[in-house]
Amino acid sequence: MKNDIILAGVGGQGILSIAASIGLAAVANDLFLKQSEVHGMSQRGGDVQSHLRLSDKPVSSDLIPYGKADLIISVEPMESLRYLPWLSDKGWLVTNSNPFINIPDYPSLAEILKEIKKIKNHIIIDADVIAKESGSARSGNIVILGAASPFIDMPFTSLENAVRKLFGSKGDHIVDTNLKALNAGRECSIGLRI
C-alpha cells in the first residue's frame, strides 16, 4: 500500500489540519508516514503545499517525486492546478470550487474549472456551502478531507477518530460539526463519482 498525497491551498486555509488528521489516522493504522510542511513567510497569504506520504513500507524521501502523487487535495481551485506535475496518470484531484482571491490577476473561475475538468479523475465540490450546512463555515477544509477520503487507503472510521482527537480539546460541539463536515464531504464525493 502506498498513498502519496499533495495538499494544496493558501496560507491560513487549514491544510495543516487536513495533514494532521491523515497523519493521526496513519499512525493508528500502523503505517509509515512522512509529511512535509511549509512554515514561515509563505504562510502569509501565499500558496502553500504539504507532501504527505503513507506506506506499509518505510518512506525514504520527504518529498513526492514528480508524476507519483496518487491524490491532490486542494482547498482552493487554482491551487489544485499548481501541482499537476506531481499527479500520476491514475491519480485523483479533489478540490474546493471556491476561489480565494488575494491577487489582482486571479484568472476567471470558469477557465480554472475548465482546466480542472480536463483531468481524468477529478472531484469538484462546493466545500463552503457544505461546511455551512454542517454548522460551521470554518470547517471547509474538513469537508474537503471527507471528499478525498474515498481515495485514501485507510478505514474511514480511522479518519473520524483522527478528527475527534484533533479537535477534542475544543469541545464536543466543534468535534460534532467537524465530523458532520467530514461525512458530508465524503457523501458528496461518492455521489459525484457514481
Added chain:
Amino acid sequence: MKKLLLLGDEAIAKAALDAGLSGMYAYPGTPSTEIMEYIQSSEDSSDHKVHREWSSNEKTAIEAALGMSYAGKRAMVAMKHVGLNVAADGFINSAITGVNGGLIIVSADDPSMHSSQNEQDSRFYGKFAFVPCFEPSNQQEAYDMVFDAFEISEKYKSPVLFRITTRLAHSRASVNLRPGLPQKELSLPVDPLQFVLLPAIARGKYKSLLSSYESLRYDSLISKYNNFKDGNKRDLGIITCGIAYNYFLENVGDSIDNFPVLKITAYPFPKDLIKHITGRCKEILILEEGAPVLEEALRGILDDGIKIYGRLDGTVPRDGELNPAIVAKAIGLPLSYGQAVPSLVKMRPPSFCNGCGHADMFNSLIDAIKPYGSGHVFSDIGCYTLAALPPYNIINSCVDMGASVTMAIGASDAGLFPSVAVIGDSTFTHSGMTGLLDAVVKNSSVTIIISDNSTTGMTGGQKSQATGRIQQICKGIGVNPDHLRSIVPLRKNHSENVCTLKEEFEYKGVSVVIASRECIQTATRRKRSGNSMNNSIS
C-alpha cells in the same frame, strides 16, 4: 516502546528533554522555531523545570547556554542559519573554552531560501570552529543523535553543532522514544580558568582543540553515524551527506545493491571510509544538501584525482535544495512528470494579512515620503519586508537583523535626506538598539519607524522582548522625548499619521516614531482562546 509523530524540529526538542536538558535558548527563525516551541509547550519541561524563555537574539542565546553548561548542566541553543552568524563570536570561542555540561548548537539551514535572505551551509562553521557536527538524515536519527551529541560534548568538553535543513525541520514522521535521563547536578568546572580566554591561556587551549578535533573522527560516537555499504558494481560510488541519502534511496529502491554507498551524517569527515570508497570505484557522485562542502574538500585546488560528479561540475545544480528529480537526473535515471501547470495559474506571493497594522503604517509612509521622491527607506527582516513588493514598492533594503537603522545612519552621513528606517519591534530589540545608540551619539539625521505589532510575527507569533518596553528603551538610549512619537496605524488616523511622519522627516536629528498595533494573527488567536496579551507562555 513509545512512538510519537514529530517534525524534525520536534524530534530534536523531545530528544533534548529526554536526554536531561536543563536549559533551552533560542531566537525564533524559520526553519528552527518549532524546537523552542515544542519545549515551551511540553509537559516534560514544566515537570522538570527546564528553562525555556526566548532570548533577545542568537548571540545572547548561545552565551546563556554556555553559562548553563559552565554550571555543569545540559543546554541547547537553536537558531536559523543566519542566526549562527550573529552568534558566531560566542560559538567559535566556546569551542576554545570548551564546555562543562553538554552543549548542542542547532543551526537550521534553509537551502532554496524558502524563508531567508541567503542560503549558507552551517557545516562550514563546524570545521571553522573545530567542533563535531551531526547532520541527521531523518527524524529518528535526529532524535537518537541528540543523546550521542550530549555525550560526545561532555566527553571531549566541546560544543556540538547540529545541522539540519528545512526539509527535515518541517517534515513529520514517527519517532521511537527512549527512556528519559535525569538532569545533571550543578557542578562548576574543575579548572577555574577554563572559560578565561586570556591570550596566554587561549594559546594552550587552541592547541589542544586542534589535536582533539583530529581524534574525534575515530570516536565511535561519531563513526557509527558514517556507514559504507558495498555494491555489486564498482563503476559509480555514491557519497551522500545528511538528507541527500533519502532522495538517493527514493530513486534507486532495491537496486541500491548496484552501488557502493557511503552515507555520512557526522563530521569531521570519515577519512578512512572516503579513501575506501574512492579506492574501489571508478567515479564518485557526491550528493550534499547545501554547499559542496565535501566535494570541495575532495577535489582540492588541483582536482586531479578520481572523477567526481557533484555540484561543482553541474551534475547537481550549484545552489538550491535537492529533490528526488535532481538526484534522479544526477544518477542518470529517467524522469517522470505529470502534466504541465496550465498557463492560467498565477503566482501567489505572500502578502500582508487583512487588518495588518504594518500595511496601514506603510500607506501613511508612502504619502509622507512622496514629496522627497523614491529611495529613502531602509527596512529590515520581518513581515514588513513584504512592502518591497507591489502595491507598496516602498522599501529599499532588507539585509540583516537591525541593518535598517545603521544603513539609514550611513546613508544620512553620505547626505541622503530624509533617511528613514522601518524596523519591527522584535527585530529592534534583536539588533536595532545598538544602532540607535550610534545614531543618538552621532546625532544622525534619521527617522526610525518602529512598527510594533507586539510579537515576532513572521515566525508565527512568538513573544517579543520589546513588548511594553520600546518607549523606555528609546528614552534610555537618549532619544529626545520631543522626537519620540507614537502613532496608531489605523486607516482612520491616516492623515494625522502622515503629518507626524512629515514633521519628523524634517527634524535634523534622531527621531523615532513608534507605530503600535497588535498583529492581527495573534489578536485573533487571543480573542478565540480568551487569553490576555502575551501570557501564553509561562
